[in-house]
Amino acid sequence: MADVGDGLTLRLTLTKALRALPRRQREAVVLHYLAGLKHLEIADVLGISSGSVARHVHRGLAALRAQLDELAPGAAQVTQHIIKGGIVRVTTLPEAARLKGTDQLVTARVTGRVGGTALYTVDIGMPAVLKLPGRPGGEPASEELIGQEVECVVVEVDEEEQRVLVASVPSGPEEELYRRRTAFISALRPGEVLQGTVISVVPFGAFVDIGDSVYGLLHVSELGSVDHPQEALDVGQGVRVEVLDTSPVLERVSLRLAEAA
The missing domain is CATH 2.40.50.140 (Nucleic acid-binding proteins)
Structure with missing residues (x-):
């Protein structure tokens, strides 16, 4: 096989990998990385939420990297400067503050409940609090999520109180x-x-x-x-x-x- 650094080979490999993606993932990846649209713009084009766009981009990238490695070992590394993203871990308040209000997904491992509220304690690389969409604040959180990992976004950072609030991304x-x-x-x-x-x-x-x-x-x-x-x-x-x-x-x-x- 030709060297993966060869431009034509790389483009053909990338095109084949993109075609193998599920339609929604392919659309999100292409619109974001090739058309240069922001997540909110893609949400309008596809008629879905920006959170769902973030999820499709993340999953599309993961599948794309796997496809690239299978089609041309090393190609995924060569294209890192073109395709970036994925779910991240957050370890400091400044990192959380930079992600506030963005569509960058973070991984939250649910560790417990916050008293009798609808909130959960989670680990995103640092302690944080998780809010699920649509749950009334007076409805106690169940124990079913404890121990599971949830895809979420940073929505609030209180540096004075040393507190980070994240919200899960709705789906279906x-x-x-x-x-x-x-x-x-x-x-x-x-x-x-x-x-x-x-x-x-x-x-x-x-x-x-x-x-x-x-x-x-x-x-x-x-x-x-x-x-x-x-x-x-x-x-x-x-x-x-x-x-x-x-x-x-x-x-x-x-x-x-x-x-x-």
Whole structure:
């Protein structure tokens, strides 16, 4: 076989490897690395979430490198300067801060649950906290994920508190629900008044269903002089709430009780 450094041989080998990829992986890799599109642009072209784009790119690259090594041993190393990516490990807060808001996937090994919340403790190369998409904050995390590895992205870094928050990337039917929820939250504006239903009451407040499976937090500090939110709210109760702040990527909505109409 000709030397893999030969340009023509390398291009033919790369083309053959690309053709062997599943369609979605091939499209994502080609649009990103050959067409130069960003993940958000690819998401618009393919009609999927940017998180799914990141997953398809990662898996496509892994399969592509394997194909290259099989077709021409050493070719994967030769093309490293052209094709980069994959899932990374994060070991420091500055590294996490650089990845915040990007579509770079990180590997999170689930190590436990955070109290009675919907959050998990994970190891991404350093301790972090994992949020799953669409789970109400008052719904306790199950033990099923403990010990498993999850593909996620860095969404929040608090250097003062030495805390990193990561979110898993939705897939399958959950992907469309995630897109709907984030679109719903993106359209909300501070001061907007909504009618909602209390779905859970926890020591620090209550979670309110405000539509499209979006759950906002009504913090206890917004409930007046009460020792526990249960003194003011009941599960199933309808409430008028006002939007204080939102974070679509975290699927987070902060609420307060709206003044009487």
